[in-house]
Amino acid sequence: MSYFIEIVAGLIAVIFIFAPHEFAHAFVAYKCGDPTAKMQGRMTLNPIKHLDPAGFIMCAVTGFGWAKPVPIYPGNFHKYRNGLFCTAIAGVVTNYIIAFVAYPLYLVIFNCVYYANIDFFYANEWLSVIVKIIYYAFFFIYAYGLSIVVFNLLPLYPLDGFRVVEAFTREINPVRRFLRNYGMYILLFFVIESFLCNVIGRFTDLPYVNYFNVLYWVQWFAQNIIGFPVTAFWNWIFGLQIPFI
DSSP, X not given: OHHHHHHHHHHHHHHHHHHHHHHHHHHXXXXXXXOXXXXXXXXXXXXXXXXXXXXXXXXXXXXXXXXXXXXXXXXXXXSHHXXXXXXXXXXXXXXXXXXXXXXXXXXIIIIIIIGGGHHHHHHOHXXXXXXXXXXXXXXXXXXHHHHHHHHHTSSOTTSHHHHHHHHHSOTTOHHHHHHHHHHHHHHHHHHHXXXXXXXXXXXXXXXXXXXXXXXXXXXXXXXXXXXXXXXXXXXXXXXXXXXXX
């Protein structure tokens, strides 16, 4: 039952992570002068317009995934570099804001609703399942959202981080050309390598396998470094113990 709850909560969380992320790209691109995404119906919060089935399932299960890229034509921007940079970071900024809002909602539902009435929920199993799905969903919106922030800022094509590199370099830059030509292969290597580490870690007793799991370290960095201001602030507001790294 616990695994079922986490999967359902993860699927809900992905919707609230990817749809606003892609909408932000489309909206900022439009404001910077490029109507391409709007004309193709992508300037919307409707998740059906944005979700890629494989990336949706991957993110719900592992915390890493992808949506359909928002089409942009940088030649339409009023100011090329400014438009490209703002459009590139719009998604991750939106995810960080959502994570900042989702974390206190998780704390309220877990501490003030579920834990404060634990005997009642033990006696009402289905209500307990519903509440668990809700607070897990908010926690995953926070945790997965931060992971997407860090993952998307890797300077590898086709991630947002590569668009940031594009905004500040010329096309003939050798580093940019390398990241453009081989970024997809590097990403694929990271995903496969991390998947194998997860499988080995689950079915063996090897204690150090996570040290080689690249995406594990991305997730750790997201929650413990990037997410520290969020947890520290809200734990202080709620009078909870503030985590120290």
